[in-house]
Amino acid sequence: MKVRLKIWRQKNSKSKGAFATYDFDGVSPEMSFLEMLDALNTKLVQEGREPVAFDHDCREGICGSCGMYINGYPHSPVPGITTCHLSMRYFNDGDTITVEPWRAKTFPVIKDLMVDRSAFDKIQVAGGFISVNTGAAPDSNSIPCRKKHADEAFDSASCIGCGACVAACKNASAMLFLSAKISQLALLPQGRIEAKERVREMVSVMDELGFGNCSNTGACEAQCPKGIKLTNIARLNREYYKAF
Amino acid sequence: MNKVLYSSISKKFVMALAGLFLLTFLPVHLAINLMLLNDDPEPFNKAAHFMSTFPFIKVVEVVLFVAIMIHVIWGILLQVQNWIARPVAYKAPNRSDTSPFSRFMIWTGGSIFIFLILHFFNFYFIKLGIVEGDPENFYSVAHNLFKIPAYNIIYWVCFILLGFHLHHAFYSAFQTLGLNHRIWTPVVKVMAAVYAIAIPIGFAYIPFVIWILK
DSSP, X not given: OOEEEEEEEOSSSSSOXXXXXXXXXXXXXXXXXXXXXXXXXXXXXXXXXXXXXXXXXXXXXXXXXXXXXXXXXXXXXXXXXXXXXXXGGGSOTTOEEEEEOOOBTTBOEEETTEEXXXXXXXXXXXXXXXXXXXXXXXXXXXXXXXXXXXXXXXXXXXXXXXXXXXXXXXXOBOXXXXXXXXXXXHTSHHHHTTHHHHHHHHHHHHHHHTOBOOOOOOHHHHHOXXXXXXXXXXXXXXXXXXXX | OHHHHTSHHHHHHHHHHHHHHHHHHHHHHHHHHXXXXXXXXXXXXXXXXXXXXXXXXXXXXXXXXXXXXXXXXXXXXXXXXXXXXXXXXXXXXXXXXXXXXXXXXXHHHHHHHHHHHHHIIXXXXXXXXXXXXXXXXXXXXHHXXXXXXXXXXXXXXXHHHHHHHHHHHHHHHHHHTTOOOTTHHHHHHHHHHHHHHHHHHHHHHHHIIIIIIO
């Protein structure tokens, strides 16, 4: 199949950037979206042109490295998957595909489709942990925990920190990400001990970094490849109120 | 402490509380307005007189003004921060699946605020003596206004926008307060839809009767 790619090209964080159009023939419907970009890059290199820079690592949908804004959707027009899981069979022969980097003040563009998401690391460092020595592995079930809470904590912990929530949100808010990180610990007995300090610190750092505010539009939930729910944001709000 | 008061979640908390208070005010206002449909001006004028003189209502009036100002100022502040958070816009429009009403809260809210200023000129400022008119006969003031076609069209457009605003606001306030429940949140969403349709229709019905049917 043949596709017309409109890809955002930007030399570095200082430069302005613009779309470049590539008519790319010979795309196989079996290719993943990233494999299609690999093939495009091979072609560009052979022609002596600069390849398109984009983030990727595991290509299994679990590392949270890949991510681009495709035809107006962060990650993918298909819900619940990361960019690496998007197949070219989703598109039709002759389609125009617009690809942009994720745009937020807190996610500056490094080059082309690569953005710096270290702001998430800064939020995590502010309190997304339990500060006790782990010691030897404890016996399973030695700390009683409700099954419902364990399941919910597990669901929250499936956040891969990819940043699609920030990319999708009209306010570039990181509330879904933070709420998942808060929830995975707040729901479990080990995490309760430092719950108050954790939520205070993490919210404070999130605000200082310049993420937007939550308007409860639900775009984050709709685009999250891991299905993190808005109930997490309500829990984050509750945890924050309880911390004072 | 300032960090806490002005944190994103605290600001949203205050917005939600002020918004919920305003949500309770609208049905009261509508109940009084419906008396305009009565051919006898007495009940409406009596209700308007009671609302402007009863001491408890005077206190509520102050709370109402504070709630409106907080809701407006905090709303603008939050929106400016949100715009700053994405200095470079996407070139392709964002197609993420969201409620269309939730995306335009600043614009629907801004339109309602402009209408509110017009409303103050038409009624509240008469009571304060800033604008000429009979504060003891708001019935005829309202009836005269509802006979102006341009006013009615502005009135209806503003109430449609109010409906859009309320649709998201009702649910959003609960979510911001941390109230999200497997069973009750869908109920709140249905209540939000009913409220957002019923209140504007109730208000819009009055000029429809006065201007068109009478």
